[in-house]
Amino acid sequence: MTKESTTIDVGEPSTVTKSSSHVVVDGKKKKGFVAAAAGGGAKRGLAIFDFLLRLGAIAVTIGAASVMYTAEETLPFFTQFLQFQAGYDDLPAFQYFVIAVAIVASYLVLSLPFSIIAIIRPLAVAPRLILLIFDTLVVTLNTSAAAAAASIVYLAHNGNQSTNWLPICQQFGDFCQNVSTAVVAASIAILFFIVLIIISAVALKRH
Amino acid sequence: MTKESTTIDVGEPSTVTKSSSHVVVDGKKKKGFVAAAAGGGAKRGLAIFDFLLRLGAIAVTIGAASVMYTAEETLPFFTQFLQFQAGYDDLPAFQYFVIAVAIVASYLVLSLPFSIIAIIRPLAVAPRLILLIFDTLVVTLNTSAAAAAASIVYLAHNGNQSTNWLPICQQFGDFCQNVSTAVVAASIAILFFIVLIIISAVALKRH
Incomplete structure (x- = not known):
C-alpha cells in the first residue's frame, strides 16, 4: 500500500484536487495508477x-468544557437551602463532564497530525484506521x-416529585442556563464525531 | 467487487475457514484470486x-432493558416521602433507558441478516459499511x-448535599440494586459495540 502511494507525486497537498492530481507513471500499470490517483x-x-470537522469539534468541545x-452563580440572598452558591463542582456529573x-x-x-497525514497520503490505511478506532472510543466518552x-x-430544571428532589433552577437560573449550553455544545460534538467516523469508514473501504 | 467474490465457491459458510477455503480459479490472475481468498x-x-458478538450484545441489552x-419496589411501611413505591417510570432517565x-x-x-451476509460474502463492502455506520449511531444511543x-x-445512592437531593437507596435498596445491574449491563453492551465497530473497520480496509 505504501509502495503504491509513494509513486504518486502529490505536490502541494492544499492545492491538489481530484482534477489536478499530477501522477508519475512509470509506463506499465498505467491504468491502475490513474484509478488509484482518482480514488x-x-x-x-x-x-x-475530516481535518476541518476536527477543528470545528475542537472549538465546540473546548467551548463546552x-x-x-x-458556570457559577452566587445568590445575593439566602434561600431555603443552606448554601447560596452553585458551581460545577457541586455535582459529580458536572465534574465528570x-x-x-x-x-x-x-x-x-x-x-x-494523523488527519494531516491522511491528507498528504490519502491512500494510506494506517492513519485512517487509528483515527476511526480512537474516534469510536472517544465518542463514547463524549x-x-x-x-x-x-x-x-x-433534574435541576424539573425536579422529581417521586424522589422529592426539588428543582434548583428557580434559584440558580444563570447557572442552569450555562450548564445547559455546555450540554448542548457537547451534544453537537457527538454529531461531529459520527460524521468523522463515517468519513473514516468510507475512506477505508476498497474501491 | 461482487464479480470477484462470486468466483469464490464458499461452500458451507460455517465450516469454511481461512485454511480450508476452496477457490475456483479460471487459470489467469491465479495469484490475485488466491490472495483475495486468503483475505x-x-x-x-x-x-x-461479529455475528457472535451481536448475539452476545442482544442478550445483554435485552437483559438490561x-x-x-x-425494577420495582413497594415498601411495607410509610416513609418520610408521601409515596412508598418506586418503579422505573418514576424517573425520566430510567424511562429513557x-x-x-x-x-x-x-x-x-x-x-x-447483514452480519450473515458478511459471513457469506466476506469481501462485500456494502453490508460492512452499513453495519459500521449504524453501529456508530446506535452506540451513542446506548x-x-x-x-x-x-x-x-x-444520585439515588449518594444524594447531593449542595442541592439538598436526599439519597433514596436507603429506602429502596432492591430497586437501586436492580437499576444498577441494568446500567452495568448497558455499559457492557457499549464494549461489545466498540469491538463490533473495530471489526467492521478492519474488515473494510484494503489489503
Whole structure:
C-alpha cells in the first residue's frame, strides 16, 4: 500500500484536487495508477473535510468544557437551602463532564497530525484506521459526559416529585442556563464525531 | 467487487475457514484470486466473530432493558416521602433507558441478516459499511441511555448535599440494586459495540 502511494507525486497537498492530481507513471500499470490517483483525489477531499470537522469539534468541545467549568452563580440572598452558591463542582456529573470533555478536546488536538497525514497520503490505511478506532472510543466518552450532565440538568430544571428532589433552577437560573449550553455544545460534538467516523469508514473501504 | 467474490465457491459458510477455503480459479490472475481468498478467509473469521458478538450484545441489552423495566419496589411501611413505591417510570432517565436500550436490542436483531451476509460474502463492502455506520449511531444511543441512568443511580445512592437531593437507596435498596445491574449491563453492551465497530473497520480496509 505504501509502495503504491509513494509513486504518486502529490505536490502541494492544499492545492491538489481530484482534477489536478499530477501522477508519475512509470509506463506499465498505467491504468491502475490513474484509478488509484482518482480514488486518492476523492479520499483527499474526504481527508480535508475530516481535518476541518476536527477543528470545528475542537472549538465546540473546548467551548463546552470551559462554559461548564466557569458556570457559577452566587445568590445575593439566602434561600431555603443552606448554601447560596452553585458551581460545577457541586455535582459529580458536572465534574465528570468537565474532565471528560477536556480529554476529548485534547484527543482531538492530538489527532490533527494523523488527519494531516491522511491528507498528504490519502491512500494510506494506517492513519485512517487509528483515527476511526480512537474516534469510536472517544465518542463514547463524549456521549457519556453529555448524557450524564443532561440527566442532572433535566433534574435541576424539573425536579422529581417521586424522589422529592426539588428543582434548583428557580434559584440558580444563570447557572442552569450555562450548564445547559455546555450540554448542548457537547451534544453537537457527538454529531461531529459520527460524521468523522463515517468519513473514516468510507475512506477505508476498497474501491 | 461482487464479480470477484462470486468466483469464490464458499461452500458451507460455517465450516469454511481461512485454511480450508476452496477457490475456483479460471487459470489467469491465479495469484490475485488466491490472495483475495486468503483475505476473504480472514474476513470471514472476523464476520463470524461479529455475528457472535451481536448475539452476545442482544442478550445483554435485552437483559438490561428488562431488568430496568421490571425494577420495582413497594415498601411495607410509610416513609418520610408521601409515596412508598418506586418503579422505573418514576424517573425520566430510567424511562429513557428502557426505551433507548429496547431500540438498541431491536436494531441488533435487525442487524443480524447483514452480519450473515458478511459471513457469506466476506469481501462485500456494502453490508460492512452499513453495519459500521449504524453501529456508530446506535452506540451513542446506548451510551447516552447508560450514562443518563448512571447519573441518576449515583444520585439515588449518594444524594447531593449542595442541592439538598436526599439519597433514596436507603429506602429502596432492591430497586437501586436492580437499576444498577441494568446500567452495568448497558455499559457492557457499549464494549461489545466498540469491538463490533473495530471489526467492521478492519474488515473494510484494503489489503
